[in-house]
Amino acid sequence: MATKLLMKGNEALAEAAIRAGLKAYFGYPITPQSELLEYLVRELPKRGGAILQAESEIASINMVYGAAATGERVMTSTSSPGFSLMQEGISYIACAELPCLLVNVMRGGPGLGTIQPGQCDYFQAVKGGGHGDYRMIVLAPGSVQEMADFVYLGFDLADKYRIPVLILTDGALGQMMEMVEFPEYDIEAHLVDHSSWATTGKKKGSERHIITSLFLDPEILENVNLHLQKKYDTIREKEVRYEAVMTDDADFIVVAYGLSARVSHKAIEMGRQEGMKVGLLRPQTLFPFPSEQLNALADHVNGILVVEMSAGQMVEDVRLSVNGKVPVEFYGRMGGMIPAPEEILNEINRFYSQKLIEETF
Amino acid sequence: MTNRNEGIQCEILDRMDIVWERPPALLDVKMHYCPGCGHSVVHKVLMEVIEELDIQDKTIGIAPVGCAVLAYDYLDIDMQEAAHGRATAVATGIKRVRPDRIVFTYQGDGDLAAIGTAETIHTVNRGEQIVIVFINNGIYGMTGGQMAPTTLPGMKTTTSPDGRDVESQGHPLKIADMIALLPGAYYVTRQSVTSAKGVRKLKKALLSAFQYQIERKPGTSFIEVVSNCPAGWKMTPIEANRWLKEEMLKYYPLGDLKTPDT
Numbered sequence: 001m002a003t004k005l006l007m008k009g010n011e012a013l014a015e016a017a018i019r020a021g022l023k024a025y026f027g028y029p030i031t032p033q034s035e036l037l038e039y040l041v042r043e044l045p046k047r048g049g050a051i052l053q054a055e056s057e058i059a060s061i062n063m064v065y066g067a068a069a070t071g072e073r074v075m076t077s078t079s080s081p082g083f084s085l086m087q088e089g090i091s092y093i094a095c096a097e098l099p100c101l102l103v104n105v106m107r108g109g110p111g112l113g114t115i116q117p118g119q120c121d122y123f124q125a126v127k128g129g130g131h132g133d134y135r136m137i138v139l140a141p142g143s144v145q146e147m148a149d150f151v152y153l154g155f156d157l158a159d160k161y162r163i164p165v166l167i168l169t170d171g172a173l174g175q176m177m178e179m180v181e182f183p184e185y186d187i188e189a190h191l192v193d194h195s196s197w198a199t200t201g202k203k204k205g206s207e208r209h210i211i212t213s214l215f216l217d218p219e220i221l222e223n224v225n226l227h228l229q230k231k232y233d234t235i236r237e238k239e240v241r242y243e244a245v246m247t248d249d250a251d252f253i254v255v256a257y258g259l260s261a262r263v264s265h266k267a268i269e270m271g272r273q274e275g276m277k278v279g280l281l282r283p284q285t286l287f288p289f290p291s292e293q294l295n296a297l298a299d300h301v302n303g304i305l306v307v308e309m310s311a312g313q314m315v316e317d318v319r320l321s322v323n324g325k326v327p328v329e330f331y332g333r334m335g336g337m338i339p340a341p342e343e344i345l346n347e348i349n350r351f352y353s354q355k356l357i358e359e360t361f
Numbered sequence: 362m363t364n365r366n367e368g369i370q371c372e373i374l375d376r377m378d379i380v381w382e383r384p385p386a387l388l389d390v391k392m393h394y395c396p397g398c399g400h401s402v403v404h405k406v407l408m409e410v411i412e413e414l415d416i417q418d419k420t421i422g423i424a425p426v427g428c429a430v431l432a433y434d435y436l437d438i439d440m441q442e443a444a445h446g447r448a449t450a451v452a453t454g455i456k457r458v459r460p461d462r463i464v465f466t467y468q469g470d471g472d473l474a475a476i477g478t479a480e481t482i483h484t485v486n487r488g489e490q491i492v493i494v495f496i497n498n499g500i501y502g503m504t505g506g507q508m509a510p511t512t513l514p515g516m517k518t519t520t521s522p523d524g525r526d527v528e529s530q531g532h533p534l535k536i537a538d539m540i541a542l543l544p545g546a547y548y549v550t551r552q553s554v555t556s557a558k559g560v561r562k563l564k565k566a567l568l569s570a571f572q573y574q575i576e577r578k579p580g581t582s583f584i585e586v587v588s589n590c591p592a593g594w595k596m597t598p599i600e601a602n603r604w605l606k607e608e609m610l611k612y613y614p615l616g617d618l619k620t621p622d623t
Contacts, residue, residue, distance in 0.1 A: 024458045050457040054450070055483035062447035062480070066423070066454025069441050074458065092444050199439035199455075201419035201462055210433045212442035 004181045009147040010035035010174040013077075013103065013167065016151035018043055021187035023072035024050040026063035028082060031115040032171035033105035036077045057082035061089030061102075068098035069211040071194030073155055077103035079171070080121050081112060083129075090164055091130030095213035095224070099158035099194075101151065102136070102166045105174040108309075108336030116336025117171035117259060122313035125168045126287040133225055135232045137165045137239065138286040140257040144178035146284070152185055157239065159192040161231055168286060170309065172259045172338065241284040242293060246272065250279030252351055253297060255318050256307040257283050260339060264307050267344035278348055286314070291321035298322040303351050307344055308332045384408045386417055386437045393431060395502075397598020399588030400429055402554045403496065403563070407467075408436060410567040414575065420463040421455055423448045425477070427469035428502040446477025449484035452491045463574055465492040470511040471501045474536040478510075481536065488545030488580040492570045495537070495583065498590040499609060506593035510534040513612055518593070533612060537585040541618035547573055547580025549619040553587040553610065555602045562615075578621065587613050 007015065014036045017025070025044060027037045037053065044051045054060040060076045067074040078086065083104040093100060104125065108118035125138045137157050139150040147169060154165040202208040215221035245265060247253055256264040261282040271278040281297065283290050298304070303326050306315040315330045322328060331347045333339045383389065386408040394400045411417050417438055424432040426445035433440035443451040448466035456464045473481050473495050484491070500518055501507040507520040511533050515524035525533075541549040548570055552563040563586060570582035587609050591601040617623075 024454070026454065026457075052453070052457055052487075055479055058447065059450040059453075059480050059483065062444060062450035063454035063457070065443070065447075066441060066451035067458045068454075069451075070421075070455055070459050070462075072458045074454070088444055089447070096442075199421050199441055200459060201421060202417060202437065202439045204418050208433075208437055209439045210442075211440070212433065214430060214442050 002181050002183050004179060006177055007144060007180050008035055008175060008177050009144045009169065010105065011039045012144050012148040012180040013151055014039040014043070016148035016182060017075060017101070018047050018049065019182055019185055020152045020155045021073050021191065022049050022075060024052075024067045024074045025076065026052050026054050026060040026067070026074070027076050027078065028054050028057050028060050030057075030079045030082045032107060032117070032174050033077050033079045033103065035174070036103065036105075057085040058089065061086040061093070064100050065089055065093050065096070065098060068093065068100040069096070069199050071198030071200065073101075075101035075103065077105065079105045080107050080109050080118065083121060083124065087124070087130035090136070091132050091134060092213045093164050094134035094136065094228070095132065096211050097162040098164070098211070099162050100164050101154045101158060102164055104166060104168050106168065106170045108334065114336040115171065117173075117309065117338065118334070118336055119170055119258060119260060119309040120311070120313065120334065121168070122286065122308070122310060125166055126289070126317070134228060135287050137161070137163055137235060137288075139165065139167050140284060140286050141167065141169050141173060142243070142258055142261050142282055142284070144173070144176065144180045147173060148180050148182060152190075156190055159190075159194075161235060163231070163235075168258070170259050236288040239285060240288045240290050240293070242290040243282040243284060244293075245280040245282070247279035247281060247297060249277055250300070251277045251302050252305070252348065253279045253281055253301050254305045254307055254344065254348070255281045255283070255294065255314070257286060257314065260307045260309050263339055263341055264344055266341040267348065270341060270345050271348050276348060276352055289317050289321065291317070294318060294321040295323065295325070298325040301326060302355060304328045305344075305347055305351065306330050307339060309338065310334060384412050386412050388435050388437050390434060392435060394428065395592040397589065397591040397601060398428075399498065399554045399586065400496065402560060403494065403586055403588070404432065404435055406560060406564045406567060407494065410564060410571055411438065413568065414571050416463045416571065416575065419461070420465070423451050423464070423466045425466070425468055425472050426503070427472045429467050429469065429496065430503070432467055446472050446475070447480055448472065448477065449489070449491070449493060450480045453484055453487070453489050456489055456491055460490070463571065465494060465571075467494045468496065469502070470495070470497045470499065470509045474510040474534050478536070482539070482543070485540050485581045485583060486543045486545045488547070490574050490577060490579070490581070492567075492574055492582045492584065494567075495585045496588050497585055497613065498588040498593070499533070500590045500593040502590045502593045506590075510536075513608060535613065537583060537618055540583050545580050546583060546619050547578050548582040548621060550583075550617045551585040551587060551613060551615050553605070553615055555589070555605055573621070585613070587615070
């Protein structure tokens, strides 16, 4: 039976991971996501998984590499500076095609920055992050409920495509408490048979399994890359997820993900009350990005506002998606500051005033 | 190079004549190691041990960046390549989800005692039940002969062309001695492969280490092998072995540093 609980985002994510069949977690404390590690230390060992507080994020991600290469469901979580430390390991994981779940509960940067929420690791998450041509599937939850839901989805996608899946969220969603419902989830029905490649000991009479990202022959390495790119194309084609709010009749839309989408949602409701036909498109997958959907919307709207808690990162992908069809404006706050709905409404108002001026003259 | 044994032909007349044989678990392929290099000997002994203990079907090896990163081309077991320095973290990940498997790492000195020092120390400090095989030849072989954390004082490398100056470049790290101080270390020993007797001793040490893991003894087994690098040292294999005995072993004396009863 489904269970409904009042929980912090970080804890909901941890609980969902256990319910999704998590076999091992490796992590290092960092604010604002330490609840994940603390929750799992309490819960995971008695529910069939292993947990280890590593000596660093570098060690954590390499423990994930080793454990994921046995074919089990494993994960790590961290926040921005720790995620930077993991990039080399993620590149190896992507090349060796190991399924695993990663979580970055973002905080304001650069540098040590702040422990307040941020969205300034978008580029790092969706463009690769480490060295080499690789991608991760990047899921961006917008509520505590999605913090849980995207864990099941994340593990399923990781297993299906043999790819690292990242839940990209922020300190506010990690810390806020909301009601969350945990659905029935039959682990066995979701597990994928990885015995054809996993390293669990060479079976007698069969070939050994090798997990590697080393291909010294450039022709072979190019083929490895072509294989990865083909996989990413399939993901672009099949795994785009987004939420569209009041976009059908909209003549202007806001594009935002995660926490800034929640604030934007409030702003467009306020705009609607003032008679503005404004909508919201909230990407739930940042890679793959809902480019086609945005491009189609651009045929029906006069402008787009992108709201982020960054200096403007996702806005580049929105501009690439609409390809000059309509103006794309940006509004962002940085350093751990969260925009207020009124600030976003002001930006929307600015667009409508501008349009009025254009129509008048 | 001088002293190359050219033109020697071997003919096996009868199995009774066989004094050296490749263990079947060591694949019959051409190795990339330089002439005289100790890696091939250690690989052979390692696979003999894995065969004798009958653990080939449940052993997972980890080969991180270094000359032996391609060890998986030679060892007929499941293997994982690892990032530079991270082999023991990778091993920890495997062992924590599959405690019933036998896990070992095979690391060089740059990997284990420079870039991977934190992982090495914390893995042993946690007493992970794995075997760490540490090849110490005092130099970075794969990248072309640069100074390693274990390079001897005064020793010439491409990045210490006038010889290692300990005042500006630090001292050679006796990491096995440090490891032996950790409560999580179960068995720590330093061996070498420059003589037949040394090879037999190394094999005995490896047998013990893997046996401890099979018996789930509490703690990590750490086997340092003082090895050579004729190409990196710019010596013939014979000169290299002589220099190893005369110079390396003075700084890195052979023997057990920690045994289960100490």
